[in-house]
Amino acid sequence: xxxxxxxxxxxxxxxxxxxYIVGEMKERDxxxxxxxxxxxxxxxxxxxDYFLPPFIDKMxxxxxxxxxxxxxxxxxxxxxxxxxxxANLRSLWLEKVSVPQxxxxxxxxxxxxxxxxxxxxxxxxxxxxxxxxxxxxxxxxTLDHCDDVTSLPSSICRIQSLQNLSLTECHNxxxxxxxxxxxxxxEILRLYACPLLKTLPPSICDMTRxxxxxxxxxxxxxxxxxxxxxxxxxxxxxxxxxxxxxxxPKSAISLKSLRLVIxxxxxxxxxxxxxxxxxxxxxxxxxxxxxxxxxxx
Amino acid sequence: MYSSCFEISVTQxxxxxxxxxxxxxxESINERRRLVMPKREKGLPKEWLRNKHKPFEAQIVSIHTGxxx
Numbered sequence: 001x002x003x004x005x006x007x008x009x010x011x012x013x014x015x016x017x018x019x020y021i022v023g024e025m026k027e028r029d030x031x032x033x034x035x036x037x038x039x040x041x042x043x044x045x046x047x048x049d050y051f052l053p054p055f056i057d058k059m060x061x062x063x064x065x066x067x068x069x070x071x072x073x074x075x076x077x078x079x080x081x082x083x084x085x086x087a088n089l090r091s092l093w094l095e096k097v098s099v100p101q102x103x104x105x106x107x108x109x110x111x112x113x114x115x116x117x118x119x120x121x122x123x124x125x126x127x128x129x130x131x132x133x134x135x136x137x138x139x140x141x142t143l144d145h146c147d148d149v150t151s152l153p154s155s156i157c158r159i160q161s162l163q164n165l166s167l168t169e170c171h172n173x174x175x176x177x178x179x180x181x182x183x184x185x186x187e188i189l190r191l192y193a194c195p196l197l198k199t200l201p202p203s204i205c206d207m208t209r210x211x212x213x214x215x216x217x218x219x220x221x222x223x224x225x226x227x228x229x230x231x232x233x234x235x236x237x238x239x240x241x242x243x244x245x246x247x248x249p250k251s252a253i254s255l256k257s258l259r260l261v262i263x264x265x266x267x268x269x270x271x272x273x274x275x276x277x278x279x280x281x282x283x284x285x286x287x288x289x290x291x292x293x294x295x296x297x
Numbered sequence: 298m299y300s301s302c303f304e305i306s307v308t309q310x311x312x313x314x315x316x317x318x319x320x321x322x323x324e325s326i327n328e329r330r331r332l333v334m335p336k337r338e339k340g341l342p343k344e345w346l347r348n349k350h351k352p353f354e355a356q357i358v359s360i361h362t363g364x365x366x
């Protein structure tokens with residue numbers, strides 16, 4: 001119940017934010033407040049610059065920090081070094097901000113990182129930014145609607161704890177790092193609606209714990225790596241609305257944990273052959289609905 | 298078990314928002330478990346600042362800044 005209330009309250013604050021322009025908080029705008037028991041802090045604002053409240057320092061139990069900017073342009077965050085003091089932080093959500101340079105920051109217990117509609121500015125790359133040192137215990141990364149991402153920083157591949165990688169609606173993402181397969185703990189790989197992505201690096205076939213691949217609506221995605229059959233844990237593939245996929249690798253027949261494939265009509269026949277050999281597999285054709293009939297309802 | 302954006306749909310009604318705020322605001326400011334700014338303001342609410350001499354007990358804190366034009 002409390003969690004539901006939290007969701008309601010936090011979602012509620014997103015409603016009707018169209019008509020204001022000033023929301024910048026500077027260092028002098030904050031005063032000393034103490035929140036010794038705070039576990040969740042939600043910060044909503046509308047401005048180009050935002051000084052993170054110094055009283056975050058007085059939140060020793062903070063587990064989740066959500067920072068959402070509602071303005072049309074990306075906000076620059078200040079006082080970011082405060083992240084170093086958040087030893088108990090498990091979850092960080094950043095929305096519509098310029099992602100800060102994390103160099104020199106250690107977020108030891110961070111498990112989930114959500115970066116939504118943000119500008120990355122290559123700040124997650126370079127020699128001084130080793131994501132596996134900054135986030136040594138990360139289990140989940142989501143990059144959603146980050147339009148300036150063309151490739152993924154390769155140091156992501158060294159985060160050995162990573163179980164869930166979600167890159168969704170990143171409209172300029174062209175390729176994934178060659179060594180992506182080094183993520184041996186990865187269970188979920190979601191690449192929904194990345195229209196420039198054409199293939200996956202062959203190394204992903206080494207991800208022995210991978211259970212779920214979603215490449216749906218990657219409209220230029222053309223093929224899975226030939227050795228996909230090596231993915232012994234793979235249970236579900238979602239490849240609907242991938243109109244460039246014309247064939248299924250032969251090795252797919254040896255996917256021993258496979259249970260469900262969702263695909264377009266064009267490749268349904270090929271998956272049916274796999275289904276014949278493996279009765280436990282269910283092949284489902286996606287229903288496409290591109291018409292405008294809903295307008296007349 | 299694993300689903301994608303195709304299957305996600307959430308709607309919310311203003312009444313539920315009001316209910317959540319009402320249930321949260323029964324105790325005094327310092328004792329609330331959920332301390333929420335019910336509307337956006339230029340800075341922190343005056344009511345919070347008046348009570349800043351005592352620590353706030355809240356587990357969930359939500360702030361919302363921005364000036365209505």
